[in-house]
Amino acid sequence: MTSMEEVHSFLSQIPGLAESVTMDKAMSFVRLASQLKDEIILAQAADYDLAAAPTEIPENVRSFLGCATDMPEDFVSGCWSAFSDTIWSYDNDGRSTGRDAQMFRDFGLDHLLSARTLFPPTKQCTTPGCLNSNLLKDKDGLRKVVLFTLSDGACATYAVHLHCSQCKTTYHNNYSVCNGVRTYYAGIPNAIQVGEHQYVEREVLGLFIGLMLISWTSATNAARVYDTCLSKPENRPDHKDWPPTRSFKLRTEHVWDGFLILSLLEDYVERNEILEVPHTGEQNVRFNNAIRKRNARFRLCGQPEWAHYCDKCMRVWKDGDGLKKLHVLVIDGITIGHPCCGVHDCPEPLITNRHRFCRGHDHRHHICAVEGCEQPVEPTFMTCPIVEHRQLELTHKTRDKALFQLRGRLQRATVSHPNDAFEAEVTAEEVEEMTIRDSNQGDCEAAKDPSGNRKIRALFGRRRTHNEQIFVRPCGIIVAHATFYASESVSQTVDMLQKVFHVEGSKPDIVIYDNNCTLYKYLRVIQYKPE
Template sequence: MDTPLDFVDGCWKAFGSLIWRYDENGKTKGTDAEAFRKHGLDNYFSSRMLFPPSHYCSTPGCTNTRLLRDEDGPSKVVFYTLSDGACATFATHLSCSDCKARYYPNYVVRDGIRIYYDKIPDAIQVAGHQYVERAVLNLFINLMLISWTSATNGAQVYNTSLSRPENLPGHPDWIETSFKLRPEHVWDGFIVLTLLEDHQARSATLRVPHTGEQRDRFTSAMEERNTRIQLCGQPEWGHYCAKCIRVWDDNGVTRKIHVIVIDGITIGHPCCGVLHCPIRSATIDIVFVPTIPLSETRFVPSKAAR
């Protein structure tokens, strides 16, 4: 380089105390977020504001070409991130004055149905006022796959190691807000993200009820996916081998037996004692669902039912 050394020395004297405050993209390291925590919360500003992806209505047939309206103002939410911990921030939803559709950061609500956007967001809503960063959810998924980490332990790992309590706001409006990540947030985030990825891979749109209990909101979507995977989602579904299925001749009658549980443990997956019964058992203690007469069964009840 032809840059004079005295010029380099002058630049270092002028900017040496500032350069370490910036990352490789030229952004200040944490200083912006700190300024927002100190001065932005009073004015409903933060460094991680959440908005719908569009300011115009996309409802088919709606003729409204005006900007969507913010009728209620931003709501306080907690955003669980990987780099900044649990952040105090705000989420905004917008409304169409003509068709009454309501647009949220993750989805639009029409006629009581949540319709998720095609692009998977970086902030996944897991409860009314809680969002989890996609990178955090991928961390939980990998912990479950690699080390069998439970949702409870995953939440504890985050609260202990990643929540960064030093970044929690001291603002009086946030004193009673809980910044603890709960196990149900981990599970709901896992479910929402995997369903969104499944629908995106099929160029489909995830639709779930907007009303009702959060624990029941995604049940139908999960059942639909499980049924599809069972019928046509695995290339090995129609295979025939001598490892998982045993076929033998019993005095001229061909009989078959197959394993029920591959890994030797079943937790939270109750099923009826009747082979291929399509009716779901309510609890693990119910061996025979009420609509199946005991006279039609060929299985001995488990110890839990005795």
Template sequence: MLYPATTVCTDPSCPSHGRVLRLWEDPKRVTMFSLASGVFEGFAVATSCRKCRATYYPNYVVRGDVRQYYEGIPDYVQVADHTYIENALLEHFTMLSVLSWTSSTNTAHIYHESMSHLPSDARDIPRFQLRTEHTSDGFVLLALLRDAKDRGSVLEVPNSGDQQERFKDAMIARNRRIQFSGQPEYAHWCQKCHRRFDDDSGPHFVDCIVTDGISIGRPCCGVQNCREPLRTPQDHWCARHVHQAAFCVVDGCCYAHRQGFRTCDSHAAVEDHHVATGQALFTLRMRLQRAQVTHPTDAIEPDAPVEEDVDLDDTLDGPCPEKPVDGNRRVRARFGRRRTHNEQLIVRPCGIITARETFYGAETTPQVLDMLHKKHLIPGSMPRFVYYDNNCGLYKHCAATAGEDLHTRIGLPVDVFHWKCKHKKTDVECSFHCNPHMFPELLNGDRSWYFNSSRAEQTNVWFGGYHAIVREMGAVKYEFFLDEMILRKNELTRAKLEAEGWTPGYRDDIRFAGTNVSL
């Protein structure tokens, strides 16, 4: 039996405030999914107030068109009208996603196949089957309830409308809070990512971060660098650029496409070539492999599926025996959806992820510089060192930008691997300004490195596992899911640092000031 969290009216403005509620309807039969006991039937009781007409359910109270959840997290979370999932089971599903990249579909399937205690005929009854929408909505609701509990507030959502849209505004609000104020571990401190260093000026503390990007990608507007959300992930254009659908898909072409085709008369051969190659067996096999890849690398770019980009010479009959002096003119067309370019992470050398941002067009030094400034708005929060594999380019950009002095205030070393293998030693930026050997604060007494400068790439190995899960998500769910995965991963990392004796804590001067940062 599931009962409301209160037996009396809790509305201070109601004449019946504090009085016992009456039974609103007969107990409703529901299906309950648990971690230890499997699936079973139960009953949910609802009560109401005679005066204010508020209806109290086991998880929330409905006043007008507002659904207000009770404080804390209930033992059983309602994910559908007649379906409840145990809190412990939702936590288990979330940890499966964090540690083994398990999707909502697979968690439901695993649970269903694990119900060996049920008779075979009972497992085929629809109400005893855990569906993907149950696990997906349960994940979102549990994360929102945890967020409200941590902030000392209660979750309020509309009571009407589709379940898919009910939590959208609450998800957007949390996305913005994390975007502007950072992850809860934004002010993290530990002995693994901070150190005391003594030099001629006396003792002082130094810290560093590592930033790197990984291509995961979600559908976005076909206009490069447009950040407007799509109506659905299947759309090619946002509402502001939907008129682009009438034009030829070849880059730079301003003519309307032919009826029933995607290209104009001048570029008909490009579409013919695209259709022919799309039917080739090796192309279909490659397309399938890229769609199912779990850990994207630099060699596999999931944000540019093979069917989306066509790169052809003007002559389609075959390669020329000799290239012209001025080169061949290239024709590029995009028949599929554009995707965001990469996810840029800022990671502490201990493994704590402090920030994430989606880059749309490319991973450029101006975007990285802008991200560093936006994520460290609080005075004193900018780290002493920033590791980035293209710090030499970042240094040049800062030096050439009027009014920019970041390169004079912090060190911009390149991690040792990239500095040895991928940077010119003849450039003054690579050989001097971004040479990690030029910063004694980064070295131990035995000339070994104090900070792990490869932590961002190591983190990307884990983070890249979500490519297959998020590649078809909408913008709101995409941001919400990845932020929740980072939050949970940070909790595990912090527990590991505590167990290993690295004494993790928080910088109070940054932590409390961060609650007042906004745009």
């Protein structure tokens, strides 16, 4: 190994070199050249001894190092003489970031240090109007967190919160908190906080979104892919502060939260706005308002691609002196069926997926499930005490139990099948119907059933939305999308057409739809004119 004195004497041999080589330049010279050892060896004579650094380096390596460190070639030769021994003994793999990460894993946690500690991006208070110009101090010490990375797996690290004693703002890695409001910083952070003690690297979230778009991977399976292939359990610390009970497992809700926060932040960055959400309350409702606002904006102003055209979906040709165009649109309903409020056509979301009605219709949880019956339910039942209504519920429960047993049997038959996929495949028929003898048909002759029977119906499970209506160009670009709650009617589709293409000249010339005849007649009646 060369001493600093020897390095200096080598550098002094070339006039001007010792003065122009900064520490930074010298370090990058050593780092870069040590990665080119194999190229340098390739250019040596056949009897060259691998143990010692060669005195000369090949022309292409010399000119590359000159460009990369911004030095003339004679300076590069001078640097080579000074640093060649260091470069030759430099263990490239051993000193790479991987080795450094190992050092931090081995010794860092004892000293509460980590290479990936998550600090707030600011060191001073940035609240408008706050006069505190001192460096901010940390609040309640370091927090142990798990950072899910692409290259090093699930890492044990720390998060630091800084606090302003004057305006009482707390600065976290992703956002600041003041008066119960969480304000995300402008731009998109490299690690997104998805839980109290969990952060996910942006590249990992990018991978999840790619998996979802390209191979339709569910969030549950995306988390499994990470845990199985990328989480690197061998990197987990063996340290008293990090007991084996601490979970390094990425959960489904982390994937969804990461996806959600990243998408919202990208949307806000694009519009040069700042995302503000409540800091208190449950994580699962924190972003509801922001999502609702975004959806409303999309409904009003259209998807970002609503004005899309390309050679595949629009033909343009010469017609006399001018040009003519033909822009095509395909309309289709996709049956996805999200759980929704049990009241017909009610668009309000459910409080949780276990509810059957929205907040506004919550009282209906206590009213008999049979259609048309307004009697209160009896405790532990979903129906009123009327015998037929109770019978309908019991029939439903028997059917549900049989289905549950079937599900169990199927699961045992294919043990390797992930549990969650099963939930989606076998679901109970949630609507129950029954024909009853109706002795009391009233006085009206017209309303009487000749056989004296009547059908009763009840929805015991959650209602699901009818379909997602999609406007798509033949090239595959989706221009608009809306949820149809109770049915896919032509009037709703026309209403959507008018709203999406409200700008003069934007209407499609040809619409392809599976109910085209009715749509066409409807459009003629309301005198909807294509351009």
